[in-house]
Amino acid sequence: MTKEKNQETHEQPEYEVEIPSREQLLEAVEARLKPTTFEEIIERFKLTDERQHIGVKRRLRAMERDGQLIYTKANAYGLPSRMNLIKGRIIGHRDGFGFCKPDEGGADLFISPNQMYTVMHGDRVLVQEQGKDSKGRREGRIVRVIEPREGNIVGRFFIDHDLGVVVPDDSRLNQDILVPEEARNGARHGQIVVVKVTHRPNRRTSPIGEVVEILGEHMAPGMEIEIAIREHDIPTEWSAKTEQEVARVAETVPEEAYADRIDLRALKLITIDGEDSRDFDDAVCAEREGDGWRLWVAIADVSYYVRPNTALDKDALERGNSVYFPNFVVPMLPEKLSNGLCSLNPDVDRLCMVAEMKVSAHGKLQHSKFYPAVMKSHARLTYTKVAAMLDGDPKLRQEYDHVLSNVEELHNLFKVLKRARQARHAIEFETLETRFIFNAERKIESIEPVRRNVAHTIIEECMIMANVATARLIEEHDEAGALFRVHEPPASERLTNFRSFLSELGLTLKGGDDPSPADYAEVLEQVRERPDAELIQTMLLRSMQQAVYSPDNAGHFGLALDEYAHFTSPIRRYPDLVLHRAIKSLLKKQQGPSKALEGAWMYPDEQLDELGEHCSMTERRADDATRQVDEWLKCEYMQDHIGEEFGGVIASVTNFGLFIRIDDLHIDGLIHVSSLDNDYYHFDNEKHLLIGENSRRVYRLGDKVRIRVRSVNLDERKIDLALLAAESPAGKDRMAGGWKKDEAAGDKAGQQPPRKKNKQQKKAHVKAKRAKVEAKRKAMKGKKKR
Template sequence: MSHNNDQDTSPTPEYEVEIPSREALLEAIEARLKPTTFEEIIERFKLDDERQHIGLKRRLRAMERDGQLIYTKANAYGLPSRMNLIKGRIIGHRDGFGFCHPDDGGSDLFIPPSQMYSVLHGDRVLVQEQGSDSKGRREGRIVRVIEPRQGGIVGRFFIDHDLGIVVPDDSRLNQDILIPEDARNGARHGQIVVVDITRRPNRRTSPIGEVSEILGEHMAPGMEIEVAIREHDIPTEWSPATLKEIEKFGETVPQEAYADRVDLRDLPLVTIDGEDSRDFDDAVCAEPDGDGWRLWVAIADVSYYVRPNTSLDKDALERGNSVYFPNFVVPMLPEKLSNGLCSLNPDVDRLCMVAEMRISAKGKLRESKFYPAVMKSHARLTYNKVADIIDGDPKLRQDYEHVLNQVDHLHSLFKVLKAARQQRSAIEFETLETRFIFNAQRKIESIEPVRRNVAHTIIEECMIMANVATARLIEGHEEAGALFRVHEPPSAERLTNFRSFLAELGLTMKGSDDPSPADYAAVLAQVGERPDAELIQTMLLRSMQQAVYSPDNAGHFGLALEEYAHFTSPIRRYPDLILHRAIKALLKKQQGPNQALAGAWMYPTEQLDELGQHCSMTERRADDATRQVADWLKCEYMQDHVGEEFTGVIASVTNFGLFIRIDDLSIDGLVHVSNLDNDYYRYDNERHLLIGENSRRVYRLGDKVRVRVRSVNLDERKIDLTLLAAESPAGKDRMPGEENAGGADKAARKPRKKSSAKGKRGKSSSKSSSRNKGSSKK
C-alpha cells in the first residue's frame, strides 16, 4: 500500500469513516522537522468530516498507548526515536532501583529509586536516556507507562492499625499494596493472597488493590508451589473447548490409527526413566549391525492426537512445556494424553514416531530414517534397575531376563557413543542434584543428594543421537521449518570473568578469545578430584550462554555438535511437537498423504521466529518457578536447623559478604560482611575475594569453610550464616582471628550498612531431580 499521498485512507469498521492508517500517520509525522499538531494532521490528509476528526483522535491515542507517538507539552505529536526515547520493560530490584530492558535488545538503562515510584516491575515503558550515573551505567528517566504489567500480584496480607497491606512475594515489586477494607474479600492477617491493582502508584501514593483470591495460610503444605505458579503466570486451567476435545479420546489406540504404520510391536523396545516418572515419551532398542550398531529411538506420536490450531494445541502452546515441581507437575498436555494414550506404558499398543539409525563402530551416525509406527514397550525399566542389572544383580537379571540382551546391547552401544562424545570433546558435567523427601504432612524430612548412574548416560547418549539425526534431516530440507536447539559460545565478558576465576585457583584455559568446547572439557579434566570441583563446574556453567530455540541453526557449543534439535520429548516440550509435525510434512511430501501422517504441518519462517522466542520464554519461566520453589523448601528445611554447624565451600564473593554452599544439600547461605571478624574488608571483583585491611585475612572462591546457621527468613528465602573456620584450597586453615597474608590490587571498601529488610537472599542453585523427569535426556 502506498503511504505517500492523501489517498492513503481507508474505511475502518472501528471508526466507520475513512481515516489515515497508522503507517501513513507515522510517515507524515516523520517527514516534518518538528512534532505535528492535530490541526496540521487534519490539513495534511484533508479530513473535513467531524466523524473523521473523532476517529483520528482515537487512533492517535491508541498510537500513544502503544508507544508509537508522544504527545508533547506543545500539544503536538512526535516520534519517540526523535526524542531520544526508548521502549522497554521495567525490571525491579529489591533495593528500590530498577532497570529498563529495551525492546530492541540494547543494554539496560539504570532507573534510580526516585523514578521507580510510579512504575511496577513488568511494566512496559518509554524511557529517556539521561547520560550516565556515578558507576558509569546508562541512566534513564521514565516518560510514560505504555503497557501496565498484567496479572495479579501474589503477596502476604497484613493488617496494621486497621490498614490492610499486601507485601508482594516477588522482591522486585518493592512497593506495598494498600487494600481498602471493602476490598479484602475475607482475607485474614498473615494469609497468602492474590491482588489485582485498582489504582497504580505515583510519586505521592502507594498502589491500591483488591484481593481477588485467597491462597491460604503462609506455611500450608504446597503453598510454595501455589505462589510460584501465580507469580510466574504458569497456566494451570484447560479451556472448556479443550476439555470437550479430549472427551473423544479413549483408553486405547483408535483402530484407524494403525493404518500405514510400521508394526514394531515385536521389537524389544524398553523405556528407562526415573522411579517416579509417569509420562514415558521415549523407548529404545539396539542390536549389533555388522561392524557397527542399529539403534531405534521410538517417541510418542503426540502429533497424531494434538492437531495444529485446535484448542488442545493452543493450550499446549501457551504452556510451552511441562513444569516439574517436587511431587507435583503442571503438564503441557491433559493427563488423559500425557500419562495415558500418549505415554509409552508397558505391554500396550502405542503410536510412535521412530528414528532408526545405523551407527559406526566409532560411534558416528552413518544414516537414519524416520517413519510412523505402532509399538509395544516390553518393559518399564528405571535408571537404578538398569544400573543394577549392568552391575550383575542376580535377581534383577532373572526378573528381566526377557529384555536382558537389550540392556546389554544398549550398554555396549553406550560405550561406543561415550567414546565418540569424548573424541569430539563435548563438555560433560557431573554436578550434584538433590531431591526432597517429604513426610505424610508434606513437610520436608530430608534433602538427599542424587547422583547420576550409567543408565542415565545410556539414555542421554541415545537421545542425543536421535536429536542429531533429526536436526540433520531438517537442515537438509529448508522447506521443512522447525526449531533447532541452539547453544552459542560464551560471550567475551563471561569468558573474561571465568578465566579470572580459574587464575585465582591456579588453573588456566586455552583458546585465547575464542575457546572451543575442547578447551572447556580440558578444564573439567583438570579438576576431577579437586574438593572444589563442583564449584568450578558451577562457575563454568555460569560462564555459558543459555540454550534457546531458534529456526536458525547455530550449533550446540556444549555438546560440540554442528546441528541439534529436540525430537525426543513431545509430551512435555512443544518444540519437539513442532519438529514431529515438520518430519511428517516431509514424509507426506515424499510419500503422499496417508493416515499415519495425520498432523503434518509446515510452519512459515516468520511464525517459527515467534515460536522460538515463546518456547524459550516458557522454558525460562519453568526454570525460574522451580528454582523459586526449591529455594523456599530449602529455607523451610533449614528453619529446623538454626544453630547447627555444617561444612561447605565459598560459592560466591560479593562486596557485602560470602555465599556459602553447604555440602551435600546444595543450599546457599550468606555470611554477611558485618558478621566477619572486626575489620574493614576490601572486595576484589576480578579475583573474587575479600581481604581484611588490617589482618590481611583473605576469603576467596573455593575455600572450604565451617559455618553455623544463624537465622532463616522464609519470606525472603534468606539464610544467614556465621563463619567458624575457613580453609584455603592449598589446605591452610584460617580460623577467624588468625592472620593470613594476601593482597588485593583492585578493591572497594566494604559497605558500612547492613543490607535492607529486602536484602540479599541465600539462593540455592540446584533443582530437585525428583521433579525433573528426564533430566538426563537432552
C-alpha cells in the same frame, strides 16, 4: 489509507472510514524536523470528515501506548528515537531501586528509588538516559509507562490500624498494595492472597488493589507451589473446549490409527525412566548389525492426537512445556494423554514416530530414516534396575531375561557413543542434583543427592543421537520449518570474567577470543580431581549462554554439535511437537497423504520465529518457578537447623558479602559483609574476592569455610550465616599479597606479614615457644597445688 474499525480500543466499530495507517503516520512525523501537531497531520492527509479525525486520534493514542510516538508538552507528536528515549522493561530490586532492560539490548539503565515510585516490576516504559550515576552506571528517568505489567500479584495480607495491606511475595515488587475494606473479600490477617491492582501507583499514593483469590495460610503444605504458579503466570486450567476435545478421545488406540503404520510390536522396545516417572515418551532398542548397530528410538506420536489450531493445541502452546515441582507436575497435556494414551506404557499398543539409525563401530551416525509406527513396550525399566542388571544382579537379569540382550547391546552402543562424544570434545558436566524427601504432613525430612548411573547416560546418548538425526533431516530440507535447539558460544564479557576467575586458581582457558568446546573440556579434565572441581564447573556453567529454540540453526556449543533439535519429548515440550509435525509434512510430501501422517503441519517462517521466542520464554519461566520453590523448601528445612554448624565453600562473592554453599545439602546462605571481622572490606569484581583494608584478609571463590546458621527468613527466602573459620583449598587462610595465615596458631587480625626466617632463627623461635608453653604448664600446676 486503511479503514478504521476501532481495533485499538477493542470496541465494536460504529463506522468505517479511510484513515492513515500507522506506517503512514510514522512517515509523516519522521518527515518533519520537529514534532508534528494533530492539525498538521489532518492537513497533510487532507482529512475533512469528523469521523476521520476521531479515528486518527484513536490511532495516535494507540501508537502512544505502544511507545511509537510521544505526545509532548507542546501538544505535538514526536519520535522517541529523536528524544533519546529508550523502550524497555522495568526490573525491580528488593532495596527500592530498579533497572530498565532495553528492548534493543545493551547495558541496563539504573532507575533510582525516587523514579521507581511511579512504576512496578514488569512494566514496559519509555526511559530517557540521564548520564551516569556515582558508580558509573547508565542512569535513566521514567518518561512514561507504555505497557503496565500483566497479571495479578501474590502476597501476604495484613491488617494494620484497620488498613488492609498486601506485601508482595516477589521482592522485586517493593511497593505494598493497599486494600480497602470493601475489596478484602473475606481475607484474614496473615493469609496468602492474590490481589488485582485497580489503581496504579504515583508519586503520592501506593498502588490500590482488590483481593481476587485466597490461597490459604502462610505455612500450609504446598503453598510455595501455589505461589510460584501464580507469580510466574503458569497456566493450570484447561479451557472448556479443550476438556470437550479430550472427552472425545478414546481410552485405547482407535482402529483407524493403525492404518499405514509400520508394525514394530514384535521389536523388543523398552522404556528406561526414573522410579517416580509417569509419562513415558521414549522407547529404545539396539541390535548388532555388522561391526556397528541399528538403533531404534520410538517417540510417542503426540501429533496424531494434538492437531494444529485446536483448543487442545492452543492450551499446550500456552504452557509450552510441563513444569516439574517436588511431588507435583503442571503438565503440558491433559493427564488422559500425558499419562495415558500418549505414554508408552508396557504391554499396550501405542502410536509412535520412529527414528531408525545405523551407527558405526566408531559411534558415527551413518544413516537414518523416520516413519510412523505402532509399538508395544516390552518392559518398563528404571535407571536403578538397568544399572543393577549391567552389574550382574542375577534376580533382575532373570526377571527381565526377555529384554536382557537389548539392554546389553544398548550398553555396548553407549560405550562407543561416549568415546565419540569425548573425541569431539563435548563439554561433560558432572552435576549433582538433590531431591526433597517429604513426610506425611509434606514437611521435608531430608535432602538427598540424586546420583546418576550408567543407565542415565545410556538413554542420554540415544536421545542425543536421535536429536542429531532429526536436526540433519530438517537441515537438508529447507521447506520443513522446525525449531533447532541452539546453544551459542559464550559472550565476551562472561568469557573475560571466567578467565579472570581461572587465573586466580592458576588455570588457563585456551582459545583466545573464540575458545572451542575442546578448550572448555580440557579445563574440566584438569580440575576433575580437585576439591574445588564442583565450584569451577559451576563458574564454567555461569560463563555459558542459555540454550534457546530458534528456526535458524547455529549449532550446539556445549555438545560440540553442528546441528541439534529436540525430538524426543513431545509429551512435555512443545518444540518437539512442532518438529514431529514438520517430519510428517516431509514424509507426506515424499509419500503422499496417509492416515498415519495426520497431524502434519508446515509452519511459516514468521510463525517459527514467534514459536522459538515463546517456547524459550516458557522454559525460562518453568526454571524460575521451580528454582523459587526449591529455595523456599530449603529455607523451610533450614529453619530446624538454626544454631547448627556446617562445612561449606564460598560459591559467590559480592560487594555485600559471601554466599556459601553448605556441604552435602547444596543449600546456599549469605554471610553478610557486616558480620565479618571488624574491618573495611573492598570487593574485587574481576578476581571475585573481598579484601580487608587493615587485616588484608582475603575471602575468595572456592575457599572452604565453617559456618553457623544464624537465621532464616522464609518471606524473603534468605538464610543468614555466621563465619566460624575459613581456609583456602590449600588448607591455609589466604591473605592479600600472598601471605597465608594459620588461624589455629591464634594470629591476630591486622598483624603485619612476618619476615622470612633462616634455619637458625626458626630453631630459636621453636625453642622459645616450647619454653613459653612449659612455663605456662608449670604455672598452672602450681595453682592446682595451692
